[in-house]
Amino acid sequence: MNASTITGRPGTAVPPRSDYVPVRNPAQWVAAAVGLIILAWIVSLILVNPNLDFGTVLSNITNEMILEGLLRTFQLTIVSMLIGTVLGVIIACARISNNRLMNGLANLYIWFFRGVPLLVQILIWGNFALLFPNLGVGIPFTDVMFFDVPTNSVITVFVASILALSLHEAAYMAEVVRGGLQGVDQGQEEAAKALGMSGPRIMMRIVLPQALRMIIPPTGNQLISLLKASALVSVIAGGELMTVANDIGAISYKTLELLAVATFWYLVIVTVLSVAQKFLEKRMSRGARR
Template identity: 45%
Template sequence: MISAEARPSSAELREQAVQVREPARIGRWLGLVAVALGVTWLGYQALTNPGFKWGIVGEYMLEGSVIRGVLMTLELTALVMIIGAIVGVLVALMRLSGDPVLGFVARSYVWFFRGTPVLVQLVFWYNLSTLFPELQLGIPFNGPKLFEIPATVAISSFTAAMLGLGLNEGAYMAEIIRGGLLSVDNGQTDASRALGHKPWQTFTIVVLPQAMRSIVPPTGNQVIGMLKYTSLASVVALGELMHSVELIYARNFETMPMLVVAALWYLILVSVLSAAQHMVENYYGRGSNPSEAR
């Protein structure tokens, strides 16, 4: 047993606590000073470095081809996410069906599209005509043809970008949706069946609304990521934002100002999508916070 004389006094304890807090406080202040210096230096460079050429940036922010590129980026992002969501739901349900054949097909799909770079997939679809000059619909193995179209006509730059990005996104969305569905307790499904719900009613009324709490946040991140991934479509000459900017600085040789234009537009679009994601998360998260229930 420790004697009363051996125990540290309250004054000694306070002194030890001050000694422990002092290094942490000094480190925090040093970190704040370093951050302040870094931000100040970046601001100084942005305002004084003539290479930024803010006059040119302001001139091209609302230029016609740049605005068309922004609209193309938004359209491509929306269509790609729709394709990704539809494919993702189908692949996720195939994996959760319990059927070994469907499960193998679903796992193979996810393995292939997550295992190959999206840039390779874009270029593959754009050059599909080298493998199949004609896209045909009919009976296989030299049977009668019901429909035929040249691949170069069917697979445009936009179609190649939509297929390449959409099918790739479907693999990621499948895992997000599968994880969300698995997060719902099996007791919810059993309770729905006990109430006499049909399988599709159980899925749409009971399982899916609860799974959305787990699905929405990563899906929002995927949408924001896809908005930026559309810049890869510039390799197939699609007139999205990055390609529009590239065409301009190829003419006026103002590379850095035009890259600043693209960066600012991406920041604006991502900020809008982030705000929308926050509102959707709040909607599906209603009642999940115990403090809200009180």
């Protein structure tokens, strides 16, 4: 069999086969070695530090109060993420709508809740009773009230934490969802309209499935960020992991050890979420060309 038979083009010779040999870069090995040495040095400084009692750290990792605080952290994160995502989708739809009023309100919401630090929002909701001692239903602009209740009985510490985290998260999720929806080729929607598909059906069958590939990665990042941001609830004694760790550390005078316990659990949770995010991204990207 000659070269013309192999290539299908007469007169074209097949180049000789050559094995690819990657270019060696000694600088990478040197940088890796230096990085490992620095990491080992930092770890050794921590392990041999006499001011850190690892016995206290190990004994408190499975402390019942710590595990209860960890459960509260999960509750805050999951509930706030669900509420924030639903609100974010609604705000994103308003953000890309042609209605100027809805668009303006969506922009105002995003501007406010992204502009005010989360710590300030938590403190405002935690002290909401100072602004409005009672909550009730009545006739606006009059003193007529049908019924009212003390604010602290409605907006408890847990509710205040949920309100602050979810409203803050909704502003960021709105931009994540908006970016995913607008990232879908407009020609897809136009083709679906030409086939006679309705707007909601186009969104559910055409736009949203494609947008999910762009929405899921930043949503996973937002979930991890929200999990860590839940530690800020400790300023109003929210009962989550950081609050419990601070309380135990203050009583036992082992502040650093309890912070190490909290760090351990945060790293474990973030690692699990990161693995789950990679698995979900891989599953959602099946059939997509890279």
